[in-house]
Amino acid sequence: MKAPISWLKDFVDIDLSISELAHLVTMAGMEVEEIRVIGLPMPETGSTSARVTGLAWDPNKIVAAAITEVMPHPNADRLTLCRLFDGQGERIVLTGAPNLFEYKGKGVLPVPLKVAYAKEGSVIYDGHQEGYVLTTLKRTKIRGVESDSMVCSEKELGISDEHESIMFLEPDVIPGTPLVDILGDAVLDLNLLPSYARCASMLGLAREIAAMTGKKLKLPTLPLTPQNGKAEFASIEITDPNLNPRFVLGLIRDIEIKPSPFKIQHRLKLAGMRPINNIVDATNYTMLEIGEPLHAFDYDVLKKRAGNKPVKIITRSAKDGETLITLDGVERKLDSGTILVCDEAGPLSIAGVMGGMESEVNENTRSVLLEGASWNMIHIRRTTRAQNLPSEASFRFTRGVHPAMAEKGVKRGLELMAAWAGGKIDPLLFDNYPLPPSAAEVEITPQDVKRSLGIDLSIEKIAEYLKQLEFSVKISGNTVKAIAPDHRLDIGEGTTGKADLVEEIARIYGYDNIPETRISDLLPIQRSNLRLVKEERTRDLLVSLGLQEVISYRWTTPEREGRRLPPGSEVDDKPYFRIANPLAYEKAFLRHSVLTSLLDTAERNSRRYPRLAFFEIGPVFLQSEDPSGLPDEQNRLAILLAGQRNLQGWQPADTGTMDFYDLKGILTSLLNGLNLDHAKFNAAKHPTFHPGKCAVITVEGQQIGVVGEIHPKVREAYDWGDTFKYPILAADLDMDLLIKLIPDLTKTADVPAFPAVVEDLALVLDETIPADRAVELIQQTGGKLLSSVRLFDVFRSEQLGAGKVSLAYRLTYQAMDRTLTDNEVSTLRNKIIKRLEYELGAKLRS
Amino acid sequence: MTEPKVLEELEQVKNAALAELENVKDETELLTWRNTYLGKTSAVMKAFSSLGTLVPDQRPLVGQGANRVKTMLEAALTEKTNLLKESAMAHSLASQSLDVTLPGRVIPRGRLHPDTQILRELYRIFGDMGFQVYHSREVESDEYNFQLLNFPVGHPARDMQDTYFIDAPNRGDNPLLMRTHTSPGQIRAMREFSALNPSDPPPVRIIVPGMVYRYEQTDQRHETQFDQLEGLAVGERIRFSDLKGTLTEMARRLFGPNARTRFRASYFPFTEPSAEFDIQCFQCDGKGCGVCGGGWLEIGGSGMVHPNVLRNGGYDPTRYSGFAFGFGVQRIAMLKYGINDIRYFWDNDLRFLEQF
Numbered sequence A: 001m002k003a004p005i006s007w008l009k010d011f012v013d014i015d016l017s018i019s020e021l022a023h024l025v026t027m028a029g030m031e032v033e034e035i036r037v038i039g040l041p042m043p044e045t046g047s048t049s050a051r052v053t054g055l056a057w058d059p060n061k062i063v064a065a066a067i068t069e070v071m072p073h074p075n076a077d078r079l080t081l082c083r084l085f086d087g088q089g090e091r092i093v094l095t096g097a098p099n100l101f102e103y104k105g106k107g108v109l110p111v112p113l114k115v116a117y118a119k120e121g122s123v124i125y126d127g128h129q130e131g132y133v134l135t136t137l138k139r140t141k142i143r144g145v146e147s148d149s150m151v152c153s154e155k156e157l158g159i160s161d162e163h164e165s166i167m168f169l170e171p172d173v174i175p176g177t178p179l180v181d182i183l184g185d186a187v188l189d190l191n192l193l194p195s196y197a198r199c200a201s202m203l204g205l206a207r208e209i210a211a212m213t214g215k216k217l218k219l220p221t222l223p224l225t226p227q228n229g230k231a232e233f234a235s236i237e238i239t240d241p242n243l244n245p246r247f248v249l250g251l252i253r254d255i256e257i258k259p260s261p262f263k264i265q266h267r268l269k270l271a272g273m274r275p276i277n278n279i280v281d282a283t284n285y286t287m288l289e290i291g292e293p294l295h296a297f298d299y300d301v302l303k304k305r306a307g308n309k310p311v312k313i314i315t316r317s318a319k320d321g322e323t324l325i326t327l328d329g330v331e332r333k334l335d336s337g338t339i340l341v342c343d344e345a346g347p348l349s350i351a352g353v354m355g356g357m358e359s360e361v362n363e364n365t366r367s368v369l370l371e372g373a374s375w376n377m378i379h380i381r382r383t384t385r386a387q388n389l390p391s392e393a394s395f396r397f398t399r400g401v402h403p404a405m406a407e408k409g410v411k412r413g414l415e416l417m418a419a420w421a422g423g424k425i426d427p428l429l430f431d432n433y434p435l436p437p438s439a440a441e442v443e444i445t446p447q448d449v450k451r452s453l454g455i456d457l458s459i460e461k462i463a464e465y466l467k468q469l470e471f472s473v474k475i476s477g478n479t480v481k482a483i484a485p486d487h488r489l490d491i492g493e494g495t496t497g498k499a500d501l502v503e504e505i506a507r508i509y510g511y512d513n514i515p516e517t518r519i520s521d522l523l524p525i526q527r528s529n530l531r532l533v534k535e536e537r538t539r540d541l542l543v544s545l546g547l548q549e550v551i552s553y554r555w556t557t558p559e560r561e562g563r564r565l566p567p568g569s570e571v572d573d574k575p576y577f578r579i580a581n582p583l584a585y586e587k588a589f590l591r592h593s594v595l596t597s598l599l600d601t602a603e604r605n606s607r608r609y610p611r612l613a614f615f616e617i618g619p620v621f622l623q624s625e626d627p628s629g630l631p632d633e634q635n636r637l638a639i640l641l642a643g644q645r646n647l648q649g650w651q652p653a654d655t656g657t658m659d660f661y662d663l664k665g666i667l668t669s670l671l672n673g674l675n676l677d678h679a680k681f682n683a684a685k686h687p688t689f690h691p692g693k694c695a696v697i698t699v700e701g702q703q704i705g706v707v708g709e710i711h712p713k714v715r716e717a718y719d720w721g722d723t724f725k726y727p728i729l730a731a732d733l734d735m736d737l738l739i740k741l742i743p744d745l746t747k748t749a750d751v752p753a754f755p756a757v758v759e760d761l762a763l764v765l766d767e768t769i770p771a772d773r774a775v776e777l778i779q780q781t782g783g784k785l786l787s788s789v790r791l792f793d794v795f796r797s798e799q800l801g802a803g804k805v806s807l808a809y810r811l812t813y814q815a816m817d818r819t820l821t822d823n824e825v826s827t828l829r830n831k832i833i834k835r836l837e838y839e840l841g842a843k844l845r846s
Numbered sequence B: 001m002t003e004p005k006v007l008e009e010l011e012q013v014k015n016a017a018l019a020e021l022e023n024v025k026d027e028t029e030l031l032t033w034r035n036t037y038l039g040k041t042s043a044v045m046k047a048f049s050s051l052g053t054l055v056p057d058q059r060p061l062v063g064q065g066a067n068r069v070k071t072m073l074e075a076a077l078t079e080k081t082n083l084l085k086e087s088a089m090a091h092s093l094a095s096q097s098l099d100v101t102l103p104g105r106v107i108p109r110g111r112l113h114p115d116t117q118i119l120r121e122l123y124r125i126f127g128d129m130g131f132q133v134y135h136s137r138e139v140e141s142d143e144y145n146f147q148l149l150n151f152p153v154g155h156p157a158r159d160m161q162d163t164y165f166i167d168a169p170n171r172g173d174n175p176l177l178m179r180t181h182t183s184p185g186q187i188r189a190m191r192e193f194s195a196l197n198p199s200d201p202p203p204v205r206i207i208v209p210g211m212v213y214r215y216e217q218t219d220q221r222h223e224t225q226f227d228q229l230e231g232l233a234v235g236e237r238i239r240f241s242d243l244k245g246t247l248t249e250m251a252r253r254l255f256g257p258n259a260r261t262r263f264r265a266s267y268f269p270f271t272e273p274s275a276e277f278d279i280q281c282f283q284c285d286g287k288g289c290g291v292c293g294g295g296w297l298e299i300g301g302s303g304m305v306h307p308n309v310l311r312n313g314g315y316d317p318t319r320y321s322g323f324a325f326g327f328g329v330q331r332i333a334m335l336k337y338g339i340n341d342i343r344y345f346w347d348n349d350l351r352f353l354e355q356f
């Protein structure tokens, strides 16, 4: 909402500076986003974070002037020369304003035209450029005529966008008066939150300012006529009071449609509305002034539609598919969520949102039927959104306007119409008020305030604050009984009402004045969040192993994720959770796989980096059996590795390419770091991975995930540029399961006190036997005295023969309680060799 | 009694040996010297072996003399050996010097995502004040995201949070959606804790981190997916002044001991009184600059938990009160690290991530 400060001053005295006022209002919950200066000196920003825009008018250079004659330009038809008096002397000023043409060549004007005159050196906006660009007036020659000053349009002064016509001032201004003394102002542009509907008017805002500054609110007095009642000129039928709690009609006859007075038009413009004519302006002015949106019907059109019958207004829900041509000329298709104002011939307007074309006030209108009503805010909101028709009226109705305002609005609107358009107001209103809201009544004590805010306020102070906001207040004993005023619907009852009042009290007291304290309440029982601890431990381990953590968008497309499955293999036919209103198709599906997020990330970075090493821990979104319909947000860990093992330096270091065993090594170290020592890697088939380079990982008998080299066909589905030729290695793990398996407690072995015996064992085996199998047998046979087995060499050769492989192990024998004898070790060694020979056909290599 | 002749000869050998030792240059020459003067055929060793041929009363005299010469020569040898070793070391060191300005070998280093880093800092700060991390889901129902938080169906406050809805048939007024804030975690946590002892529910002090989603166009300052941190304290003596104290404490821990906060009246359906909280700009100390505008940085929303929300969580609002707050984690990270574009966070460009 845009609030000119001069207008606020109709209702409250303001002696704060512009930025102080903006700060005060902002701190009380009505954020001032912009201060637009109209001519006044630019304010200091101070502590407001509001944008300051607009233009200061130099009082010596921009003044009121009187045009006494408009003469043709000797060389240009579209220009005129004005003879004007600027308070000091006569000037000839060049202009192309079309609204002076009618005076051209008419000689000395009987009544001079008062205009805004900018002298040489004035800084104003350039009226002929897009947007607001400052320019300084300089002496030039236009078509042979000297020009150093100008009569200004509203745009040039920063008042409105009007840039062709010049602005006329009121006839009684005295030439030479600085323009800032006549029109100087500042407009606060407020971002009003939904609960601040009561402040969506000059009066509403002034009320808050009065309460906060301790000034008296100057309430407008309403005229004595018309009086409330059941007038004869029309009747009202409300079909559903829940949709339409109140409907008030007033009538004014014999009006004359014409422009509103200068001051009214000026105010409307500053408040962001376009002046139309005196009747429409009266409805808008009333809405801006006191907050009740009004609608004016051409009464004669309604009478014609009614034929010989009396005019009857009916409010009801629209029928599905019903149509109405609104005053913007658009034929609107309506549904049953829309509330209509109708007569017996059909729809007249969309209630609270927009009027219909047919019954709209126009230049021939002589009598006006004025509607002030109250509507169900949820329906108005739905209609506004469905029809995409945000307006000043719907802004207020969607936030809730108290039905009491309907009557006040109609009375004020008629009063303004009579003042600006003449005419006679019918002495009676027609008021149909089937559903008056009950006024919220709340009891509050100083203890309530202390309990919630932590401050001590006397009962008198509480009563005073509420009274300033027009609550009616009674103190009895230790309790303030407050009744909400009839302009607000945001006060509840019971505990909610108490909270509502506490907020009002806090706002007037000032949030700044509430102290900062430490929580003195009981400290809750502290529980360890083991899930988090284990997840963070996993992250730390992966980082220590040289991996970069990434975090991806949760959305994807089935096509993008589908690339992880090569053509011809299985497809992911699990349904996706799909966003109904995505920004783009690419952001419409919640991912099934974290691994694909990493493949996307690798693809994007592969052009610049010869080594990629990432991990991500995050959710995927899978259908679940849960009756809530909510997805199973399974937490996954994915790792991706590709490219050079080391970053290339200047020495001939190892720049080999990473392979399966690099990733397996990382996983082994990770699991080891998580105290999961007995992980098994078993060859497996998975469509995403190379058929010969893929394993499932089993921990404590449970499969935690899969690891391998990405299948060449999957790799081909991504764009790796021309330089990144490396195989892609990846792992996809069930993080929830992993966390379950990580032990909370671990045991540490003693450091041996006796020397160990170390010896090497080289075996020749069939290639088909997994290396793991040999280790298992060695460990089983070696038992407790064999403390470690480490593979240190693998080779194949012609001498060994086809299909044979040599595996060399280093065995460490160790007892905790003694030094092992040669005899013990050799017995053990022989047992191991025999077992390997017997079970695996192994031969000892000499 | 005359000195035996052999002693005189030894004396001459000794002098010759010492003189020759002076000129020894390396270990080979030293070995030769040693063989010459201390070897089996050397004059000294011969003197020992010839003791038996001497008359008995000369034996001790010659033995002692030979011994003296031997000891002297051995000492000289040791000294020379050390001297040679040291000079060899000095020579070798001189020849081995490196260009220390050449770059070191690059060891690939892993890094935590900046979001994780900032979250951990927040966990620590709030952990020290007794707030525990509570995990809550990302896809929510309308009921948890809105209705139980006091946003009735059709309420205009819903316009404050543009929502991504999930395609799911037949859900009426309870559609599925991407949570627009971490606040559903308030309800889920309160319900979980109050269920432990419904007639006397325990106090709550939690933070709920996690991704939230808003339907809006992205730019440098706006993301459609971002991380939020929710805070909730519920107990029998929780006050607005505690909320101010807690968030000021956070500001001090994040931005230094002089950090100041400011609370502005605001509106959120699930808190009342509600407040936006700002932190005084640390770039300009509140004087106003390009980062902040008017000297204050808008951080998040906060307030006293609305009685309806307490009730929906199983806490009787006449007995319990609470405060809640929420803010964007990226906003904090951007301020702390001077990040100019919020879209960097989930884009996973290594050129960004490598800087942390």
Ligand SMILES: [Zn+2]
Pocket (backbone or CB within 6 Å): B281, B282, B283, B284, B285, B286, B287, B288, B289, B290, B291, B292, B293, B295, B296
């Ligand atoms: Zn600043």
